[in-house]
Amino acid sequence: MDIFSVITLLGGLAFFLYGMNVMSSGLEKLAGGKLEIVLKKMTSNKFKSLLLGMGITIAIQSSSALTVMLVGLVNSGIMELSQTIGVLMGSNVGTTLTAWILSLSGIEGDNPFLKMLKPESFSPIIALIGVIMIMTAKHNRTKDIGKIMVGFSVLMTGMTLMSGAVSPLADSPQFSHILTAFRNPIMGVLVGAVFTGVIQSSAASVGILQALSLTGQVTYGMAIPIIMGQNIGTCVTALLSSIGVNRSAKRVACVHICFNCIGTLVILPIFYGLYWLLDFAFVGSAIDPAGVALVHTIFNIVTTAMLLPFTKLLEKLAYTLVRDSKKEKEAKEKHAMLDERLLATPAVAIEVCHGVTMEMAELSKTTMKLAINMLFQYDKATEEQIEENENRIDKYEDKLNAYLVRISKHSLSSKDSRTVSKMLHCIGNFERIGDHAVNIMESAHELHEKGLHxxxxxxxxxxxxxxxxxxxxxxxxxxxxxxxxxxxxxxxxxxxxxxxxxxxxxxxxxxxxxxxxxxxxxxxxxxxxxxxxxxxxxxxxxxxxxxxxxxxxxxxxxxxxxxxxxxxxxxxxxxxxxxxxxxxxxxxxxxxxxxx
CATH class of the missing domain: 1.20.58.220 (Phosphate transport system protein phou homolog 2; domain 2)
Structure with a gap:
């Protein structure tokens, strides 16, 4: 393997990550604000939460994006920690679909049908259809579907490039010597965790492992610990997203890390204990891309089945590891209205914005009613309440304006773009209505002070x-x-x-x-x-x-x-x-x- 193979490998990784990003963004836009609505309404039951986490991860093809979204929603006060645990578990199971799609690269045979299942055969066709849809479609929704198809094709092209780049390693004695280090399961877990943490994509990390498996040099015994480590490494994204958030949101990242670490700490010793007793023959056999996908799926399903009954204990563990400070015990935490992490999923951020805008609207309407009542029955406490409400309305306007402008810089669907435009125009009117409520209150104050009727x-x-x-x-x-x-x-x-x-x-x-x-x-x-x-x-x-x-x-x-x-x-x-x-x-x- 020469320097050009390394360049091709890195280029393939770049294609893979970019394709994944384009595809995930397109799927998120297609889903729109429904994600946030569904997350809020369907997380009352842990089994519903599990299925929901699986469904959303399959839909947006990114467990990391879902985890960051959950951190943002908890930080905004929209969801509670207990609601997110089942969703996090489901996202780990849902992300295994990507590995199965990538395993198509390992299909071999002369049958025309089997050849069409290989990425290098169907990716160009999907890319062509996607490009035609982007160039000819009049509706943004159709263009988004085209972008998803192009993103998928770029992703699979990256996978093909990575497979081709590492194929010379099949006959490399140096590579065989390096792989002997991975016979140590602890080394495998560490390498899988570190590499996945660096590139912040478990899908890309699994994809590279599948590409390496095509050399025939990687065994099940080497791959299993690496796959477990990859699940731990994917927690880095959640860890980074929890910087600068309140403690409730930090606990979401904590649950995610605990879930994957406990799974590895329990299953790895059990597996090697059984291997020592039963001497599994397959452990020394070469693994292929489908085998990597299978191990990845089994590990995540077993971990989820093992820990799902203990969601309450995971929640308690998160509260134990991330404790409230003395000040937070004395007073309630003030949730950030609009969390910056939600900007990564604009459709969700827009739904949250709409909810906050409605809070602002209701506050201005309530303030107006209080002001009108003041005309007919003066009350000092009501006057103070109106002034306090007006200050809150001003803060709403400042935060919403700044946040909506940032959202509008993203690529939005036509529906989301219209929603943002409506909010930007209307929040100014809500704020002015609050100002007029203060004017009416001042007239009522003048009447009372001068004893006029x-x-x-x-x-x-x-x-x-x-x-x-x-x-x-x-x-x-x-x-x-x-x-x-x-x-x-x-x-x-x-x-x-x-x-x-x-x-x-x-x-x-x-x-x-x-x-x-x-x-x-x-x-x-x-x-x-x-x-x-x-x-x-x-x-x-x-x-x-x-x-x-x-x-x-x-x-x-x-x-x-x-x-x-x-x-x-x-x-x-x-x-x-x-x-x-x-x-x-x-x-x-x-x-x-x-x-x-």
Missing amino acids: FSGDAAKELRTLCDALLETLNMAYQAFEKDDLAIAHQVEPLEEVIDTLNLELKNRHIKRLQNEECTVELGYIYQDLLTNIERISDHCSNIAGVLIEIDEQQNIHKYLYKLKENDETFQESYHQYLNHYYLELGQPTLDEVVDA
Whole structure:
């Protein structure tokens, strides 16, 4: 084996890792935010968690990516440690599928069907189909499938290059001499762990072992400890991802390490104990790629079956090894809202962002309700709560804006891209609604401090306008939460009603001033309140407008112009809402005016 073979081996490894990365990224985009939703909902039972871990790892072809995702979700406070243990075990079983796919490189025979199963035969065909899909497809989803196919082909090409690079070792006496060191199982475990830890890919490490097995120089006795070591080495990714996270997230990495280490520490002595007693004939036989895949699968299944009943003990062990500090025992840990580790899986990060955005929206809506109640019943504690909520809303906006901008720099599916765009546009409106809630609270504070009171008519009118505002607010927020265009289309008629009511209330206020039923000082406060309410309804219109503009691909200004000019459905909804609130004001409805 000369220097050119080494270069080819390293090049093959590079192809393998790049292909795995492209394929995993494509699969994650295809799965979208469903991963995070499923992880949260289906981890109540350890058997469900096990199957879920297997399924997701098979889907995204990366147990390391799933582990990093779990660390991020626990650090964000979305999942508990107990929910992740079964998923981690399942991911170890799911990752064995990659080894079976790679074992196709060891197929031999002249049968045309068998030849087609070899990577060098079918990889170019898959690559060609993938490239055609990428170049001709109009939809991003089809392009993502094409990228997955190209990534898979690059991965298999890398495997072929590695196999070809190490094939001269079959006749190398020096290589045979080096392999004698691996007759020591402890050395095999260490080499497998270190090498896998360095390249941070158990799939690539197993692939190289399968390539070496094609030389006929690697025996089962050498391969078994190396495979066990590879399972320990893959924990390095989880270990690195746990740097800078809270202790709950560190425990996820701890469980992952304990699971693989305990499996090796228990199974390796048992295997060699039985070998000493029964003298297994196959231990000295040469292993092939399928044999490597089989050993890898058996080890992970046996380890999982052995430790699955003891998930509670694994959890206790993690709490023992990663203990809370004194400060953390006195006070609850504050979870990071948006964990940077989730950026590795943008679809999951987007789902988490949507959840946090809804928390922000609910907080701004609650703050607005508190502010409106302050107008009719002043309370000092409520005033402090509104100010505290507004500060939290500002922090939400800063963190979400920065996080969403970072997500948008990744390659996203068209659906995820639209979701990010909606959130970026809407969080500013949620924040401004919080600001207006503070403005209303300040008006209520001024009324209380100066001992001023609105007249009975003015208070009743203000209550009616606030009822209309809260209905608009609830409708806009519901449209955003459910991403429901039907609800979004109902917001604009209500917003127009608030504008009409606002004008009516201003006219009534002017009459009261002329009749000296209201003071100028009260008039200023009343006008400020009407202005704030009108602007809040405008922000509700903006939220609904963003959904309509992005999903229906139309200019919102042209849409609103056409809507108010000649849309019968809009006019019907507008008159229906207006009649309802006119009745509350004691004003004749439009139907009554027409009849008169």
